[in-house]
Amino acid sequence: MSDVGAGSAADASTAFLDRLLKAGVLIPMGADGVYGRGAVFEHILEGLDALATRAGAGDGAERVRFPPVMVRRHFEHSGYMKGFPQLAGTIHCFCGDERAHRALLRCMEAGEDWTTGQAASDVVLTPAACYEVYPMLAARGGLPEAGALVDVMSWCFRHEPSTEPTRMQLFRMREYVRVGTPAQVEAFRMDWMQRAVALIESLGLPHTIEVANDPFFGRPGKLQADIQRSQQLKFELLVPVNDGAEPTACLSFNDHQNHFGALWGVATPDGAVAHSGCVAFGLERLTLALLRRHGLDPATWPTPVRGVLWRP
């Protein structure tokens, strides 16, 4: 299929999206990449979420759930706008009085742009589930000998409207985040790459693991992406979802080195800057991969796959 052009791939992904919408698995909400989730979709996603919990059980991870926003001050400090300005979403509010409100309503009625009067609030949409973990750990002071292991899940936002069903603007990312010495982080990442392969095989999904990079913005971003690849700081587990298109990254295994530790001032007991890494499950993408592989009706899926997702 390597000679299938981009046009055909786009057609195939749109055809899959159309099937999902027609079956009510996804529900149109009026914008590309923004969908309601029908009962079938949620049932699968919840099965995957529970599977990710069982796969990490016994590791003693601290469970935290963050809302779909983070504080703007933390976001600014994170440097996200340096690397990925095109993907971020800031949240703006009306702060005026009754007179300003009347002007706003006149503006809306005239069909003019009323949003220019909105002022940036102190929160932004969460770009990745682990972003709030580092300031949380920093606020607690130094790490213990064993380092930290945190289990997080959050709705994340990426501003990239697309009819490619795996490229949603809003999606749920489940992560295990490891913070500690370089050895602790690398052992965690290698261990999870093996666990993830076993997990994906138990779901009957074809897969490959490849070196990858984040979608850094612009020409300076090209250099950052090259460094990330050459140092193998990001691996992705890819599963075919769209016919004739490249397979889709459904999990990623990331080594942040000392980036977040230095940024937030997280230290190991010997006073060194902590390293961090994470395994991230793209729950929507995994759900779509299962629907693509096994069909839109989970009742007809192979019994072993059903047994893995929904324990009897």
Added chain:
Amino acid sequence: MSDVGAGSAADASTAFLDRLLKAGVLIPMGADGVYGRGAVFEHILEGLDALATRAGAGDGAERVRFPPVMVRRHFEHSGYMKGFPQLAGTIHCFCGDERAHRALLRCMEAGEDWTTGQAASDVVLTPAACYEVYPMLAARGGLPEAGALVDVMSWCFRHEPSTEPTRMQLFRMREYVRVGTPAQVEAFRMDWMQRAVALIESLGLPHTIEVANDPFFGRPGKLQADIQRSQQLKFELLVPVNDGAEPTACLSFNDHQNHFGALWGVATPDGAVAHSGCVAFGLERLTLALLRRHGLDPATWPTPVRGVLWRP
């Protein structure tokens, strides 16, 4: 306690918040009303969510889960900015090139306001879980004889930073939404008021039900609130959470009359404009009410309450 002043009530609510933060039940994220949820908090909230599912089981509700955003075009059409401009959150993005990006980063480095260059995207934060239900039903055409019953849950945003723990900026709202004839909607609402009382009593929570109004903006809003009250279009189930303060609305029972049906063009089989109503569970507020009533450690809660929340 009716003569306790506002100062004492504020102190008491802050004291409860402090206890929650100290115990790790909630996790500070750097802004009032924005918190991470620890394992205990999520365990209780999930129990409540499952309880709301069981309380509605057998009614044949269609289950849909929406992301924490809705499309701006729908939001504008909904009239939310007329009634509640102060609570809404629009989402803005960077749409510039590399040169604009360099300017943005210089602006951030200089500590200036970089957000003015952000442009409104086509999505806004979801203000209430049911807002996407009406355009969804409208897109399907006329209602069947039995009307529609939809089970939704969504993260919702209200821009009202506060140290009062029940007044979070981001929270999850679970709703059953009924759309059909006036009789169908009113029967649904009366039925759910009874079910909710039984449910809250099974959780050992003291409660009252009162006529209420939405927080309409400004002086014209006062009139709308008065009409809503005089017509008893909104009831709230209140539970004490903060010492010395008014009890907190944890559920609401709403009759929208033909507001959303007319707005979106939803009709009953006889061609009349559909009425709608909903019962809304404030999952964070109910979780806080349980923590306030039974203590911060669910292992010590009364056995019957534990049995209701977490079926053996």
